Amino acid sequence: MLQIGDLAPxxxxxxxxxxxxxxxxxxxxxxxxxxxxxxxxxxxCTAEACSFRDQYEDFQELGAEVVGVSSDSETSHQKFTQKHRLPFPLLADTGGRVRKQYEVPRALLGLLPGRVTFVIDAEGRIQYIFNSMNRATDHVSEAKQVLTKLRATT
Incomplete structure (x- = not known):
């Protein structure tokens, strides 16, 4: 399993x-x-993406880029991005290869891909892992807190 301090794949x-x-x-x-x-x-997923969108400038000020990944197609991502005016990239992991690299578990009895956020520092090391299907917008606040602490220590 990937852990805090590991080099992100x-x-x-x-x-x-x-x-x-x-x-x-x-x-x-x-x-x-x-x-x-x-x-x-x-x-x-819409609530999570829109929360990242609404706080995107905060992430930029903290020296971070936000990147979303799902198994949806590039076309689906384009529609989702346009509909919700997302300022960050969404990546099409249609075969699930990157999800497997990051060991993101399936949720709800294995029926759905999981919801996991990784905060990766500028050196490429994993600083935080947050796994929660039900607390979608908490992924945003948790990531901001970690980045704020990282910034304070550098």
């Missing part, structure tokens, strides 16, 4: 714009809030 996936997001491109530059969510346009 590198990966590359397509974004909503068709570009490729490569985690290692951010190493030495910015922290990453990498959040895995079950499905575009469901109530909990």
């Amino acid at each position: 590198d990966f590359s996936l397509k974004t909503t714009t068709g570009d490729t997001f490569q985690l290692s491109d951010y190493r030495g530059k910015r922290s990453i809030v990498l959040y895995f969510y079950p499905k575009d346009d469901t109530p909990g």
